[in-house]
Amino acid sequence: MRHLIDIRDFSKEEIDELLGVAERIIADPIAFQDRCAHKRLATLFFEPSTRTRLSFEAAMQALGGSVLGFSSADSSSAAKGESVTDTVRTVACYADIIAMRHPKEGAPFLASRRSTVPVINAGDGGHNHPTQTLTDLLTIHREKGRLDNLKIGMAGDLKFGRTVHSLITAMLQYEGISFVLMSPPELRIPSYLREMLDREGVPYLETDEMEAHLGDLDILYMTRVQKERFFNEEDYVRLKDRFILDTEKMQYAAAEMKILHPLPRVNEISVKVDDDPRAVYFDQVKNGMIVRMALILKLLDEAGKESTK
Amino acid sequence: MNIDGVENGIVIDHIQPGDSMRIYRLLELDELDCSVAIIQNVVSRKHGRKDIIKIDQDMDVDLDALGYIDPRITVNIVQNNELVAKKHLELPRRLWNIVDCKNPRCITSVEDEVDQVFELVDPERELYRCVYCEAAAEKQAL
Ligand SMILES: [Zn+2]
Numbered sequence: 001m002r003h004l005i006d007i008r009d010f011s012k013e014e015i016d017e018l019l020g021v022a023e024r025i026i027a028d029p030i031a032f033q034d035r036c037a038h039k040r041l042a043t044l045f046f047e048p049s050t051r052t053r054l055s056f057e058a059a060m061q062a063l064g065g066s067v068l069g070f071s072s073a074d075s076s077s078a079a080k081g082e083s084v085t086d087t088v089r090t091v092a093c094y095a096d097i098i099a100m101r102h103p104k105e106g107a108p109f110l111a112s113r114r115s116t117v118p119v120i121n122a123g124d125g126g127h128n129h130p131t132q133t134l135t136d137l138l139t140i141h142r143e144k145g146r147l148d149n150l151k152i153g154m155a156g157d158l159k160f161g162r163t164v165h166s167l168i169t170a171m172l173q174y175e176g177i178s179f180v181l182m183s184p185p186e187l188r189i190p191s192y193l194r195e196m197l198d199r200e201g202v203p204y205l206e207t208d209e210m211e212a213h214l215g216d217l218d219i220l221y222m223t224r225v226q227k228e229r230f231f232n233e234e235d236y237v238r239l240k241d242r243f244i245l246d247t248e249k250m251q252y253a254a255a256e257m258k259i260l261h262p263l264p265r266v267n268e269i270s271v272k273v274d275d276d277p278r279a280v281y282f283d284q285v286k287n288g289m290i291v292r293m294a295l296i297l298k299l300l301d302e303a304g305k306e307s308t309k
Numbered sequence: 310m311n312i313d314g315v316e317n318g319i320v321i322d323h324i325q326p327g328d329s330m331r332i333y334r335l336l337e338l339d340e341l342d343c344s345v346a347i348i349q350n351v352v353s354r355k356h357g358r359k360d361i362i363k364i365d366q367d368m369d370v371d372l373d374a375l376g377y378i379d380p381r382i383t384v385n386i387v388q389n390n391e392l393v394a395k396k397h398l399e400l401p402r403r404l405w406n407i408v409d410c411k412n413p414r415c416i417t418s419v420e421d422e423v424d425q426v427f428e429l430v431d432p433e434r435e436l437y438r439c440v441y442c443e444a445a446a447e448k449q450a451l
Contacts, residue, residue, distance in 0.1 A: 083420050104416040106441020110423060125414045127442055 002302045003112040003119045004295060007130040007166050012173045014298075015137060021294040022138050022287070029062065035297060036065030042095035043069035044087065045122070047103040051263070052122050052131075055285075056099045059292035068094065073103075085114040092116045097300055118299035126162050132262055133166045134295065135288035140219055142287065143258040143280055149176035151216055156223035156243050156268060158183040159190060163262040164223055168193055172200050179204040180213045184239040187229060210242060214253040220245070222261045222281075224268050246270040253278065260284055314346060314363055319370060320385040321362040326350050328378065329360035335374055335407075341366060373401035377408075377437075402429050404437060404446070412444035 004010065010018070025032050041060040043053050048071055057067045084102065088111040091098060098115060100108045101122040108121035108128075123129040141147055152171065158164050158181055168189070171177050179197070181189055181204055188206055197204050207213065214220065225243050230236040245259065250273060261269060261281040273279050324332060329347045332338075338345050343366035353359040367386075375382050376398035386394040404427040410417045417423050417439070427437040427446045437446035 083422075084416065085420070102416070103414075104419060105412065105414050105443075106416040106439070107420075109441055110416050110420060124416075125442075127414075 001112075001115070001118060001306060002299055003108075003115075003121075004130050004299065005109045005112055005119070005121045006128050007133045007170050009130070015134070015170070018134065018291065018294045018298060019138055019141050021297060022290045023142075025290050025293055026142075032063055032293065032297075034064040036060060036063035036300065039063075039065040039096045039300060040094065041065055041067045041069075041296065042091045042098045043067060043071070043122070044091060044098060044100040044102075045069065045071045046073040046084075046107070047101055047123075048072045049101055049123060052101060053099075055131075055288045056120075056122065056292055059289045059296060062289065063293055063296060065096075065296075069099075084111055087111075088115045088119070096303070097296060118303050120295065120299070126160065128166065129162055130166065131288070131292055131295065132163050133170050134291045135284060136163070136167050136221070136260060136262070137170060138287045138291045139260055139280060139284045140258075142283075144218060147171070148174040150174075150218045151178050151180065152219045152221065153180040153182060153213060153217040154221045154223070155182040155210055155245070157187045157225045157229055158223070159187040160229065161223040164189070164221065165193060167221065169196070172196065172202060177202055180217065181206045182208065182210050182213065182243065184208055184225070184230075184235070184243070186231065186235065187225065208239070208242065210245075211249055211252050214249060214257070217254065217257050220253070220257055220259045222259060222265075222268055224266055244268050244270065245273055247272045247276075250276060250278070315365050315387045316390055317367055317388055318343070318363065318365040319368065320387060321364075321370070321375070322359070322383045322385060323353065323355065323381055324360035324362065325379055325381075326358040326360055329362055332362060332375065332378060335378070336370065338362070338364065341368070371407070372396065372398055373404060374407045376401050377404055400429055400432055400435060403427065408437070408446045408448075410439040410442065410444055411447055412439065412442050415439060415442040415444060417441055 043056050045053050053071055060067050084107050092115050095117060097118045099120045099122045100111055102108060102124050105125040105127035108119055108124050112119040121128055121130055154164050185208055222245055227236055257278055259279045259281060263281060329349055333347060346363040348361040350358050351361055370384055380398045380400050382398055384396040385392055406425050408427060409425050417425055426440045428440050430436050430438050
């Protein structure tokens with residue numbers, strides 16, 4: 001049984017194939033509107049995340065399927081002390097596919113080992129969130145027409161930002177990628193990623209400047225710098241504006257650069273930037289639903305093949 | 310070869326000096342009825358000093374657990390006072406219920422009856438990670 005727990009569960013070829021299906025859905029959504037008729041998606045959200053849950057539900061409904069589930073642990077059997085594995089085995093009796101979010105790291109992996117239907121990790125603590133990465137990949141592919149030969153800038157909290165970590169991991173497979181990693185010194189990428197970049201021979205630059213590098217970038221991936229990440233108030237005040245993207249900084253950016261953000265945004269991108277044609281973070285939301293449609297189709301298709309074997 | 314005193318059993322040899330008590334606890338040797346000898350700080354031709362454990366009973370030894378502690382350990386099987394097999398250890402690919410994950414955010418910290426599983430990700434650094442949350446195994450935790 002195929003599941004998606006970690007973005008590394010899929011090969012480069014499989015990701016390419018998935019993005020191809022996503023493009024076909026965008027070109028002709030009507031052709032896909034009944035593809036999941038009589039199929040049911042369960043959204044097991046042991047931790048609330050309205051955006052992600054809505055994206056999964058919208059995806060399944062756009063395929064003509066139905067959805068059921070819960071949106072917080074206290075309304076579910078977990079509050080009564082039921083284990084993750086028992087919940088999943090029960091729900092697999094009603095649903096054809098499961099999307100699961102859980103505050104504990106590794107919970108969806110554990111679920112996948114006991115489930116009789118495909119499990120999609122919809123976020124496990126600070127660990128993995130592979131459908132966000134697929135969303136980012138589809139957006140980059142749609143905006144730039146390719147996933148290779150790109151200079152990708154990442155700005156903000158690169159230490160705790162799991163979306164940043166898994167996008168870097170996923171991009172390592174493509175040719176001609178380089179990174180400009182812009183963050184306060186305290187919030188640089190973890191050492192395991194630095195080791196991975198070194199091992200793969202991928203060029204990268206770590207800096208606490210932004211303006212100087214914007215002109216070279218194909219992609220700018222913005223993330224939030226949270227106040228509580230800083231050791232002292234002084235550092236926060238000194239650095240907080242340096243990683244806020246505003247119209248002034250946008251003057252330094254190339255005309256073809258695209259700005260991505262996993263959302264929700266707080267203040268790291270000025271609202272005035274939203275009207276800039278280079279801002280594609282709201283298109284990213286739409287892409288998130290589309291890529292989840294492609295993923296549901298792929299996993300159901302593979303599960304179907306397995307059951308007829 | 311130090312098989313003296315063992316008629317039918319096991320001699321765990323080439324243990325780093327000081328590690329024998331950890332191995333004694335890990336293999337739960339206190340629960341055996343037979344005689345168990347721990348010999349510490351023996352002079353060794355190979356490693357300078359070493360510890361040895363002799364167990365006068367044929368039992369299943371968790372070779373993975375020993376390989377994780379120190380792949381240089383050798384396990385000798387003795388039958389009728391003779392050495393019949395000498396097992397060299399290696400770093401196991403997986404550790405099943407040998408170390409517990411110390412990450413408080415890991416699902417294994419709350420879910421009952423889940424096996425603790427660690428996978429070897431970097432043999433050079435002898436680095437193991439939890440298959441659930443990818444936290445590194447802490448060797449001192451044994
Ligand atoms: Zn763990």
